Amino acid sequence: MTRIPMDPDAIRALAGILTETGLTEIEIAEKDSRIRVVRAPGVPPPSAEAPTRAAPHPPATLAPPPSELDALASHPGAVLSPMVGVVYLSPEPGAPPFVTVGQTVSAGQTVLLIEAMKTFNHIKAPKAGTVTRILVANSSPVEYGEPLMLIEA
Amino acid sequence: MTRIPMDPDAIRALAGILTETGLTEIEIAEKDSRIRVVRAPGVPPPSAEAPTRAAPHPPATLAPPPSELDALASHPGAVLSPMVGVVYLSPEPGAPPFVTVGQTVSAGQTVLLIEAMKTFNHIKAPKAGTVTRILVANSSPVEYGEPLMLIEA
């Protein structure tokens, strides 16, 4: 393979300018050569740490670690919890679950229940597809917007 | 390898325009050259402001505005004040000044006096050259490290 020539100093310099200017991407092209440096908005330069360093216990959350949560929540096939409550995967204790991984579901089909204020709310599949992942355990608490399962076409 | 010519000032200028216009991306192409800067939404320009924004009067200084001071202080021909005191450009009131702009001086020649604690200190030319600029007025106060004059070879 041909070795691609690169200029680490130029890259460092551009990275420095990114930080200095708060840019997230710089691209420079000259004839056939091209340099492009990007810093994802998520990844801040060192001066942006959150003021909770000294806190003894980081704020707990009922959901999986933010990074994964965010990733799953933005998944096109994600079914998100419309309320705070407790999840039930089957219509009643001992009964088989509404759905299992690999099962195909039709739009509007109930895939689980969320109990809030002593009422059981039917959570329905937003669209037809296959259940590729169930992200919550039976009778576990969920918060608003938390991904419950993935249904992919 | 080809070194890509880059112009950091141009990038900074574009970053400034992004901030000013609220744009998130600018791309400029000229023949084979191309430059592109991006700032993702939500990522602000780092604020240069110091935590004295609310202060009614910015800290005064006895020297010219920092920017110019810094520039002059780092000038290779700059003669810097070795002490806090009051400058005298001539040996005594009414006498002609030690040096004038355009005059050539030899290394070690006294170019002005600084009075501190009632003693007059002879400030000597660090090297031979021509006095190209006198930066302080007679009997004006100076702080440590403040540029007094420029002597260039």
Add this chain to the structure above:
Amino acid sequence: MFEKILIANRGEIALRIQRACRELGIATVAVHSTADAEAMHVRLADESVCIGPPPAKDSYLNVAAILSAARITGADAIHPGYGFLAENAGFAEMVEAHGLTFIGPSPEHIRMMGDKIAAKAAMARLGVPLVAGSDGAVPDVASARLVAQRIGYPVLIKAAAGGGGRGMKVARADEEIEEAFRVARAEARAAFGNDAVYLEKYLDRPRHIELQILADAYGDVVHFGERDCSLQRRHQKLLEEAGSPALDAARRDRLGETVTGALGQLGYRNAGTLEFLYQDGQFAFIEMNTRLQVEHPVTEMVCGIDLVREQIRIAAGNVLGYRQRDIRFNGHAIECRITAEDPETFMPTPGRVSAFHAPGGLGVRVDSALYAGYVVPPHYDSLVAKLIVHAPTRLEAIGRARRALDEFAIVGIKTTIALHQRIMEEPSFQAGDYTIHWLERFVAAGGASSGA
């Protein structure tokens, strides 16, 4: 004592309650909308639950979501803070119905004080002063003059059947009463076919003065002196003081005795504030707030008490443990409410705070949920920081406020810091010479020296 408290609020007050809980060794649950996932009250809480989308009605006012959050986290009490559900009697009832403790008064008292007419009637029965006037209609000029002389000029002569300003006349002195009475009566007859009129004290330049109280579940009631909240714009308080430049200890004590006596008879519990209009040495009850108030810190500074800690102790069934004579008033305190608004136009200025540096040093307290990098969301109240200063005298407090405001750096969004700086320079403010109209005029005059 409680083991875990859910804080049903956001912003600086959620943080205020979080701090009190942490100091008491009580675990905390923060609830938040999707817009507040990065908020300080969420970062510092032991646990947090997202309860809904940004609109308050779907999150911070979402009773079902909040009660579910309390259940799944095992909280045993809920502190509502101020605003949102703090004065919602129905919410307080549901909290209790779910076997949790509502940190505040009983639903009955919240409901009673929520009805402003009922509240005034109740307070009148209990001997709390309302605006002075004739009890019922006055038959003739002579009796009108007697009433006017008793309650003091200026007086308002109002049609008993009236409304909308018709049949309403002001008399500023004895020589005006006869004319005013006749005109009011004539207008009343013409307008309502009924010439019955009554007299009321006309408050043309009142101050807003309120009294802070705490009551335990066993009938002990203590007051913590007054706050002067006369500096308001569009009925929004901007700056508060404890004590009032217009009140002396004797007047404060008299009002305090009346109020604590009344609330004792009422069987009121937890924290509360009675708001009054004050003019010519007379108090007129307006309303009672059955919750913690934004401006509670000035009282804390002057009395050396932690009102939120006390709210929690009382809700947990503790006795106050101190009497009125144990309450001392030390020095003077001023609170500046700093909002994310343009100090000239008062347009809200949500957005990213690129730098935040709070003032420090002796006698300076900052209650704020801001931090560098935080984005102030556009969905909620614009209050972003409270600067509270405390000093031995009012004059020193103003000097301290001035230097603290000069130090305060909130960069990236516009705030009202500059407005507070201008107020501190204002001679009539420095003299304590202001009414509830002062700030409107000051702002109208562009914060110029004609503000008074």
Add this chain to the structure above:
Amino acid sequence: MFEKILIANRGEIALRIQRACRELGIATVAVHSTADAEAMHVRLADESVCIGPPPAKDSYLNVAAILSAARITGADAIHPGYGFLAENAGFAEMVEAHGLTFIGPSPEHIRMMGDKIAAKAAMARLGVPLVAGSDGAVPDVASARLVAQRIGYPVLIKAAAGGGGRGMKVARADEEIEEAFRVARAEARAAFGNDAVYLEKYLDRPRHIELQILADAYGDVVHFGERDCSLQRRHQKLLEEAGSPALDAARRDRLGETVTGALGQLGYRNAGTLEFLYQDGQFAFIEMNTRLQVEHPVTEMVCGIDLVREQIRIAAGNVLGYRQRDIRFNGHAIECRITAEDPETFMPTPGRVSAFHAPGGLGVRVDSALYAGYVVPPHYDSLVAKLIVHAPTRLEAIGRARRALDEFAIVGIKTTIALHQRIMEEPSFQAGDYTIHWLERFVAAGGASSGA
């Protein structure tokens, strides 16, 4: 009153003085080395003068540069802060010689207290307690026992001609005195050819307790109670309290009377602190500091006084204006000294502070010159912040310190915040049960629970 004060210091104390001046409406001149051009005390001052390169001897100890800076800026007084030139009698003299006011005691008193022997002699003359002992040599066991019983065990028997530990024996109880006396005497004869011995109280577990005073130029002297500074490492104070967990009001008042009486006779002026070792109910004078101290804020919180403001007022020739009976002690205060050091190894950690967020809320005070983006220079003291908490009781103060430490964010450099967090969790600290040896042991045990 002064019109312009030059602050001959840096860091948090320069900022502390800057704040007091600003509140008094006095203009300020900051002086700084080239390393401190961006420092907070420079940013906030009305004027600033660069007085030299980073090394303190060329800048903050450069008397000529500082006096020249005062002259060219037209300052009429100089506040030295603590450290640097604060206890340099020669500097104080030169300041006065240049027609400026030195904000502190007279050069004579600075010089007197600077000589530790002379200071002890003077205090002894004035009736201030030194370590108890026999006045001169004791002839026999019987008289040794009498002295020991009077001053209380344990006692130290020392060779009058002695030194270096030889001829020195400890007796912890009556049954040990005879043996100890004989051995000490024998060793003394052998070592020095002179068997004269004397007795002294042996302080094996003392606390460091100091008393804050203010005196005006007219002979009025008032004390503001004690500070317990027993938590020290290598003679560096790390945490201070007001009042001391080991002292009651009666003992404090007795010591205060003695000290204020003594300083009145001495004609002492401005602020001062007398340091004592305290054990078994007895005080032993160590030394007097003729300046403001790092830990002065705990006294300010408890007494509600601004000590720096008072220093300036006194230097300007004002009378104190209050008497001892006017001084009240409200609640308890704790100061945590936060340094730029590794909390395990205590290696200094200068460098860039990438994020800074101070705790806020009720009863929390932060004195710090840090800000986000500031670079802590390697040339000076490592103290970067003082966290001071105030609450009605010591227990509540500890709870408040704990939560404030948890909130405190200093990112980019290591600090001793974590060490303070561990101390707060320590039962023997919580019980107030510690001596000047406590912290060394605690640190040696790695801040483990065997710290006591």
